[in-house]
Amino acid sequence: MSTIEMDTGFARGVRAELTAIGTKNSQLQRHQRRARAVATSVGAVVMVGALTGAALVISNLPGTTTVVPLGNEVTATHTGTASIDLGPAPANATVAVVDLTCVSGQGWVSLLTVPTKGDEGPSGAGVDCAVNAGRTIRIEDSLLPAAGTTSITVTADAGTTWSATAQYGTSSTSEWGVNANGQTYGVPNVDGVPDLTPARASNGEWGYVFSDDLLAMDREGFINVYRADGTTIIGQQAFHIVENIPLDPRFIPQGESGDGSE
């Protein structure tokens, strides 16, 4: 006869993880943020690669963040967690810009990024080397070195080799648009998520989807793509769930949805 009670130590561990939800100690939320950051980065890479014509349109969208690099680049290659010394920060530096490349074919590499307004503590961005070996991902919103220091830390699994090119940068974000109904539209940025976020309909036209519609999707289907007015429907976007990437409105839709965006 085998036991039918969950092992008390294990149960206590699961319970502790659940009660940590909503606090800084939540591994679940931390992991979700990391997965989200990767999906966003991959989406950005796909956009630049496949939509050179649309890139101009995208860069003019309200809420776009522009980063101007400052000072010298520092290049380093390490295995596991390590620091990169950027030297003293220029007065107008607001972020560090890091090009991160997986040398290994497995493990996670990540670093801390500037938090979205309203979030407790910094967020994170990173790359899963198992699916991104050899690929370079640019992270334009890395946290500056902590006060009194000149280094940023790249966290990596033991045995995972990565290389990075990093420099300081100064970042500015344009205002979201507001339509006649008072709904904000534009690109998710450090201020959070607007009511309407950019998306391309399956007929190829660019428009916006309601962030709340995106949030409600948890299975395959279609969501309406609107003009910035939030009332004129210009098409629909097919939607599928990417395995292991939790659903969140802060995704740039290109990172998560199929059909025509890649």
Add this chain to the structure above:
Amino acid sequence: MIDSSEDAALWDRARRDDGAAFGLLFDLHHARVYRRALGLLANTHDAEDVAAAAFFELWRKRRTVRPVQGSVLPWLLVTTVNLARNAQRAKSRYRHVLHTLPRDETAAPPSAEVVEVKQRLAESLQNLAPIDGALFVLTALEGLPLAEAAEAVGLKPSTARMRLHRTRLRLRTDLHDLKPSMQPAIEGNHP
């Protein structure tokens, strides 16, 4: 069986990222969820992982979870059954978290007979459509009323009854040599 008023109040707090409420929902339901996982998986550690993953999924899918009669228990049980169908995938999603949890390394192995029954049942369930497997587990194994089980999997009770009937015939054929005793589904709701 389901104290839906307490459950509904907790769920209302939990889905807004209230960790304490998730902890209390775990206290209420983890024994049922673990037993269900253990009923489908031969290995205690796999059952623990699947039960933990079901609660983590409750958090991850908090915006789309549909409580039944105010309770998240049916959703948890359906999710447990679905996760048990592919325990490896369930574990890989939460491997970062599961690795950090304490383990009892001294768990006794279950008897060979128990293992065989579980494997046969799990295999049979695997050959069913997920919705039919979930309906069977909720009604025949968990004793949930048919109307609540139907609501949990998103079917009309009449459709659910028909599908359940087919499932039971099929399982009886699959498992005939094990002489399964299946209790009939309870019609209607609990008072």
